[in-house]
Amino acid sequence: MENKEKKYLIIISIIAIVSLGLRIITHMFVKSKGEIVVTHQSVEVLRVDYTSNATYKIHGTVGILVLEVKDKKWRIVEADCPNHNCVNTGWVDQNLDIPIICLPNEVIVIYEP
C-alpha cells in the first residue's frame, strides 16, 4: 500500500476504535428502567417496576386479573376468562421477553426495557 493510503487507513481505524469505545461507554452508563406495562383496550392502566414483589389487580372487560411480580419475574395468577391462556403462559422474565395476552379481557402485559 502507498503512504497516502496508509494515512487514510490509520484515520479510519482511529474513527472505528473511538466510535466503538463511545458506543460501549454510553451503553454502560445508560441504565434501563425496566417496567411492566399493562394495557386494557389499548389504554395504559398500570405501570410497575419489574423488581417489585407485589400482586396487582387489573380490571378487564370480562372480570378481574391478578398480576404477580416476584423475583424479577411476573405472571398472571388467576383470571376470569374461559380458556385461561394468560395463566397458562406462566412465568415471564426479561430474557423470555414475550407479552402476556388475555383476549376476552382485552388485557396485554408487556415489558418495557
Added chain:
Amino acid sequence: MNHRYFKQATMIAMLCALAITLNILETMYLGFLPLGIRIGFANIVALLAIYLFGIKELILINFLRVVLSNLLRGTLFGSMFWISFFGVLLSTISLIILKKNKNSLIFSSLISSIFHSLGQIIVVCFIYSSPYLVSIFPYLLIVSLIAGYFIGKISLLILTRIKPIIH
C-alpha cells in the same frame, strides 16, 4: 463469431456461479454470528472481476449475484434482499471510484467493505423505521475493516496466480 467474446462470457458466468455459491455457503455455515456479521467471501469474486475484466463486468456479476442467490435462497424482494442489494450497490460504486483513482487492491477492498456495511445499515434503519439501529454500526465498522483487509489479501493472492493464465 468472436472467439474472445465467448471466452469472456464463459469466464463471467463461472465467476457469477462462484460468487453465488460462496454467498449461499456463507449464509448456511456462518449464519450463527451475532448482529448479522458476515465475512463477505463473495466480494473476492467482485474484486477479481474488476481487476480482470472491468467495470461493466463487475456491475453485471454483482447484480446477478444478488438477484440469483436471493432467488435460490427464496428471499427475493424480501427485506434481506433489499438489505444486501443496497449494500452491494454502495460497495460497487465505491469500488469503481477507487479503481478509477488507481488505489491499491487491499485499500479498495477495505473501503468498499466499509461502504457495504454502511449501505446495509441505512436500509435496515429504513426497513425497521428506527434510526437508533445505527448504534450497531461501530461493531460493523471494526468487523468490516478486518474482513476487508483479509478479503483484499486473498484476492491479491488469487489475482497474481490467475492473471497469467487468462491474459
